[in-house]
Amino acid sequence: MFQLSFSPKEGEGVLYEQLYRSIRDQIQSGHLQPGERLPGKRSLASSLSVSVNTVDTAYQMLCAEGYLESRPRSGFFVQRYDGPIPPPTCQAPLQPDSPAPRWRYDLSTGGVDLNQFPFRTWGRIQKELLYSQPQLLNRGHGQGDWELRVAIAQYLQANRGVDCLPKQIVVGAGIEYLLGLLAPMLPGVAGLEDPGYQRSWKIFSNHSTPCVPLKVDWQGLCPDSLKESPANIVYVTPSHQFPTGGVLPAGRRAALLQWASDAPGRCLIEDDYDSEFRFHLRPLPSLQGMAGRSGPVVYLTTFSRSLAPGIRIACMVLPTWLLDGFQQRYGHYACTVGRFEQQTLRLFLERGHFTRHLARSRSRYKQKVQTLTSQLKQALPCPLSFHGQHTGLHLVMQLSHGPQESQLVEKARAAGVALTGLSTYAVHSTVPERSLVLGYGALEESQIPALCQTLSQCWFGE
């Protein structure tokens, strides 16, 4: 006579799951044999004092997974269980290699204020789409859904003066990915800002594109440095030079565009990574907008900064002369952003949530940077100068005297403050002394007084 052992326990999940696991384990262990007939649902329910529904659900799950077979008018029978594929030799411990260090104050760049994220709106749109648009499970266009590209084109046009049609837009999971697609399409030598984005050097190098450094000062890239450079491709961050924070003046923008049009095969790559956060200045329109749809500029931007780094959506605007080449190389590639995420962002843009989210975030970041700079000035016993504090989510702080950069960084880290020296981003250039890059996106305003105290203490002992 069949005896099913089953003793439900509190805190181990709903009853039907416990029952399902119990039967499954007994099949796997051989306690229940292939061909054996299980008790009827009603009789098992009554013997276990559970509802018939509970037994039914557990039986259906077991059938679905092939542990049981349901034979019409006969009942449920144990199927032959082949056992899992034998697990490989030994199971090594499943711990991450290097746990992320925990900082008291994280001033690394790339952090954002998570309290600003519109959880409710994002969640509502996500849910709305999941239940009403099942066709989004299908593969979409390789460059991204058309409707999203329309919404992005309109947003970029109105806010960044970007002049493009949706067909020029490529949506992808991060600027790195998009730059990786772009790099091999632009033969020649890449000129990169120095100091600048390390990842861009890496990406061009990974695609075997030779890289040369270009000079940067507090206003951004120096176009003069192109005169003697072999570069024909220039990667530039005009809205907020990374990391020095300079905003490229109109004259230099014009000079760059002039340089690009002076010879064939030249191209500017404009990385507009955090142009959304400007606190004082009216933004200058993008280089792309100045050059036009068929001009020598590829425009890149990301929503990972304005929304959250964990949401991977970026886009690239190709000039019209690159479209055919792109299609030829990548026409068969699938878009790297899931379609539900694409359409969530689309509705977020279309319904004006993004504009409102940016406005709210902007005023909060503005207040944060003002508090940070004024309190640093009060707390540190040495004159300070700041660069790039009027836009973006990081700034450069320069100390007039005191320990050298490496000492400043080391002491701060020892005191639990994650920050980087400007020289970290330099390849060949000599950067100004005692200059530190402070990202304040993720910093809580309430932490600022204690942070300033900590820095003063560890650097100047006061």
Add this chain to the structure above:
Amino acid sequence: MFQLSFSPKEGEGVLYEQLYRSIRDQIQSGHLQPGERLPGKRSLASSLSVSVNTVDTAYQMLCAEGYLESRPRSGFFVQRYDGPIPPPTCQAPLQPDSPAPRWRYDLSTGGVDLNQFPFRTWGRIQKELLYSQPQLLNRGHGQGDWELRVAIAQYLQANRGVDCLPKQIVVGAGIEYLLGLLAPMLPGVAGLEDPGYQRSWKIFSNHSTPCVPLKVDWQGLCPDSLKESPANIVYVTPSHQFPTGGVLPAGRRAALLQWASDAPGRCLIEDDYDSEFRFHLRPLPSLQGMAGRSGPVVYLTTFSRSLAPGIRIACMVLPTWLLDGFQQRYGHYACTVGRFEQQTLRLFLERGHFTRHLARSRSRYKQKVQTLTSQLKQALPCPLSFHGQHTGLHLVMQLSHGPQESQLVEKARAAGVALTGLSTYAVHSTVPERSLVLGYGALEESQIPALCQTLSQCWFGE
């Protein structure tokens, strides 16, 4: 005296949004001038016969966007409106270049049964994470979240005999993306199945890796063809050769592994794209599992097939000897899959939903392919043979006589049936005559009788 024109209309959104838009438009048009003071909330509410909350919400939105300024104890004042950046010359029509053709029956490969998708469970997990795990907005590990890699390692070990540690796993937005990372790390000549995946040819070529074709028969890749080949990298689909459907026999697997270990610099890339759907056979373990963690095999698989193409999550298992090189090249790259999607998949795996989802889908697909093949045999007035119908979501149908392949494809398409000829996937090889690739993932079972009638009619006029 201030006069605010506002006449709410039904169907144009909630009242506060209408009021917000109305005031915003009047500021943009210059109808409301900078410095002008808006009526108090209560007085405006009563003059418009709306609630004070409605006015308050609209005012707050306008303040957030910088249209109004709220001065304590004075009221709301119009801010200077700089106007948007002037829109570029002309706005071209925003229509997609080429609307996707609509087919009556879509037998292209890559489609899946959307009715199988676990909308409720997926949505519930998504919501749970969005509200309880705000830290997922932060940037995660470049290879994917640790917990997801643990869950994937366990799943692959139990179901595919893959022998790996989580640190060997790289999560990415699609096999194409991952193969694009991998290709430049494996110098030499790539041997690809012919007929085979066009996209793999494209990816290797895009990375300037020379490609040579390798022979394929109904059992899959022929290891003999490697004897005279310059290839040192072999891209292979052993579980279900794409597109011929062959399952690589154990002997050939052993021969491939032998070949790979016979000389340094050799490597197998195992694309296990739809191994989840096996209907009759007990699966053979992966090549990777046979070779071990430090063996000459890179394993690739995707969740886009088992869940949905619109969800972009794939993964790659690197052998240990490739890990340092990967870190060096890509250590700074961000993961291309958003963290909420990663963790949704993780919980979906951990809680057993994936196993149940696969079991349900498998039985449904099995029934579908049985109905399809038996009804095709009945409907078409010529002997048929099928290949690869015991696994995966497509099969090859070979007609013993009748029109040639190009005619079969053309006539089917004219009748609204999207299918492809086997020769489409061939590079240098000659494929068997009258062989068609039928993907039935997205096909509804109820459509099958009419589909078979249509094919019989358009090919044989009966």
